[in-house]
Amino acid sequence: MEILIAGLILVAFMAYASTRIKRSAAKAFEAETVETQTFVIKKPDGFLNVINGDPQFAFEAYSKEFGTGDASPIRMGTATIKISDAGSDPAVALKESGTNIASNIKEVIGEKHYRIIEGKRVNKGTDIRVLYKIAESKGKVFVLEIAAVPEAPDEFSYKIESMLNSFEIK
16 A cells, blocks of 8 residues: 555656646747847747857757758757957858858948848758848957748748847847
């Protein structure tokens, strides 16, 4: 009888722990605003903000979903922010890295000047749509890069566009 009671308590504890883990994991993929001393970006739902990820990035996020068909091993979307010292033109570096630039738009938000560049590059044999938002402030260059598989649904495309538009440097 004691073994049955101990077994029931163990099963109840495991069910409780499993539920808490699932809730925490689901909460991590909810929309949130990430604000640092130098920039602000709104991460849409369905993206996970990587904490203590690659040290070359000030911000890193990826989508929960993967692409379909040939793009099935690739995440549907990724986003990174890289901060470097000012000096060279980031658009030149993008071309040298194999990104084919389709458009290059300039915009001003407040007193800050931004460049939005759209292009394509190949990842694991699949063409990937890449969006960049580049700004310079206080001797630093901020480069937001959002990559998405081309067959992403319209709702997903809206999410990455809203993330791109939400990025602002302080």
